[in-house]
Amino acid sequence: MLDARIPSGPLEQKWEKCRFEMQLVSPANRRKYTIIVVGAGLAGASAAATLGQQGYRVHCFSYHDTPRRAHSIAAQGGINAAKNYRNDGDSVYRLFYDTIKGGDFRSREANVYRLAELSLNIIDQCVAQGVPFAREYGGLLDTRSFGGVQVQRTFYARGQTGQQLLLGAYQALQEQIAAGTVTMHTRTEMLDLVLIGGRVRGIITRDLLTGAIDAHVADAVVLATGGYSNVFYLSTNAKASNCTAIWRAYRRGALFANPCFTQIHPTCIPQSSEHQSKLTLMSESLRNDGRVWVPKKKGDTRPPNDIPEDERDYFLERRYPRFGNLVPRDLASRAAKEVCDEGRGVGPQGRGVYLDFADAIKRMGVEEVREKYGNIFDMYEKITGEDAYKVPMRIYPAPHYTMGGLWVDYHLMSNLPGLFVAGEANFSDHGANRLGASALMQGLADGYFILPATIPNYLATNSLEPVSVSHPAFSQAKAEVAERLQKLLKIRGRRSPDSFHRELGKLMWDKCGMTRSAQSLREALARLPELRQEFWENLALVGTGEELNQSLEKANRVSDFLELAELMCIDALHREESCGCHFRIESQTPDEEAKRDDERFCYVAAWEWKGPDRAPELHKEPLTFEYVHLTQRSYK
């Protein structure tokens, strides 16, 4: 039975109570503990910096050349906080409620409430660090509303909020590196996790420049290695984003929770050619002022500005009059797919819908639109060559975020003692669907506030034997990592890592994408082992493992995606309900909305690795709702 270690007592007092009950490590003893943080995005950098400030000996690892490259940097829209600076009815409880409901009742009340509480401190912390948030003329912070909510609680720095928050955490991290509390290991990729005596005691890494395989010992390990949307090949994630760290941890016994919960973001630039290497997201904040439409007629090829008003279908406003263009991401994405499936899509491939700013420009003037969205309009023009001030943008959904991830308890510790997981890499707070501007909030809540409280408690309440890298567990793991890389290099086949990755991505997009059915998932499950086998027989690589070898890095990551994809399909097949982003065709309401099945599926599905040729084992963590009434989500 999974114990989520949720404190007893009223919702509002759980975190306070938990913090008081946790043991502390005295300042003089902190430097005796070594903590490894893998990943230096928002969650990783903030955790490493904060633990460094507290006086622990921190080792932080990143596969980039500098921690400032992490993919958090690309988040555009903003970060939520229940400050109620607008006096528009916001509160911690409302943010909590919106997040639970937005996640379609598949997250833990206690975790989400804590997240909403900490949102207040996050904004304070970021402002103190010098994050240049948007301001009003009086010098106060500006906010805007964001996908799926009716209050203006999103703080932002133009369309570059993620960049500015990451740089804040990066600078705090650099300060600690200079102070000597944090040792930074750049261009170093984690390839395995090491357990000794049932506890996580270190990691195995590969130096991406020299290929050296090294062991690192620690008293606790934090994985903050992001999500796995790149399983779809084309996604909004950065090219290097991968599942390797969490997947190798899974293979060492960490449970993987809700792997099928993947979010498809509605406002991305449509794919234009076969060679496309990634999809570009445009901030969802665009939906605040842009109106989404397609022609009413099928196959209407007139230029958008020639289509008269009464021949346009503003399908989100029509279907969801109360929320209009601001419905949650899953609903907006699916509605766009449906109108395109009907043959009413626009653009060269017919996979796109218009996002029109003509009304906003009439209402606010071009200058105000430019002030709010200028950089996104510029980016759109760079990629498509079209001027969105004059013609409507074309958008289409793309994989963007994964709610699933390693299972963690209330302390953000996995089922493996000593392994903590933060940010997108864990499954914790977004249920079956994440609301806009919540990812930055969660990453920073985990890194600045939660881990720096719960890791000391773990260190203080467990007596950890000293271990060294000469322990057989380390040498064995090192040998296994080296052997796997050698195996990849020795295949000498004919297909590149990218060609396998593209095929995997297309398969997953078609069979386990925006809509899923038992049949499509079974087809994927039949094809995946064949694809994996072909990969291990026909992969083409050149060079050696003892140098900078980007194809080898890629192949190694693709090998893990090929395994993860199967777990995603198994999870999606077992969850015979629709909830949030997981839309099973078999489970719909009469008006074709997602139909949950709380009787049978109101739980977290946590999967345990049982070996390469054996089915994973399902563990269920039941979800109970004491404060929010379980309702069928409706944004009509």
Add this chain to the structure above:
Amino acid sequence: MKFTLRIWRQKSREAPGKFVTYQVDGITPDMSFLEMLDVLNEELLARGEDPVAFEHDCREGICGSCGFLINGLAHGGRRGTTVCQLSMRFFKDGETLTLEPWRARAFPVVRDLIVDRSAFDRIIQAGGFISAPVGSAPDANAILVPKDIADTAFEAAACIGCGACVAACPNASAMLFTAAKLVHLNVLPQGQPQRYQRTLNMVAAMEAEGFGSCTNHGECAAVCPKEIPLEFIGRMNRDLRRAIFRRRFERWRDATQ
């Protein structure tokens, strides 16, 4: 579209490098420059040759990983654009393009088009931060920041640390990079307590890394994909002069008391 590519190939920091010529065909105008390199690399891999190593990640112009010289121009010379967002429609079919890594003493070549930019991190370590340990922050709205100041700070903070400014400068100076961070932090009320020490420390670190001096060419701002204005270097120099003056004054005061 077809292109002839002359690409700098260098196995490692120590190994000698040279230009190697490749042909690519079947390129479409909507492909990005890096997607063209992907096509080349797929072909090289199929022929059993080493793919061209280049850095890239987000491919939407914000992570700062990518960057090399195209015909001598950082990021290809299109205003406000990183090489990952540079589309092939900006080039002429049949053109010869010369690709080489950033050239600067402080940025040693790692392999092919990849250079080591860790010197930038060390400049930030010297003072590119506001010390605000977690837990100590006042309410966010307790600190008022006039809108024009917040906008200036943002404009400076938009730097992505790609290194194009250094590559474009005839002196390989890192003034624009350093100035961007200094202006970001030095204009904000939160940044005042450490303002002058930060300026002295970061400028000293910049010099210690082997970057050259500024002689007002303005190439840095011309190639900056985030269009950081040249004027920020002037602001940095003003703060530097004030910082030096204050330090001298303090020494004189201490000596005379």
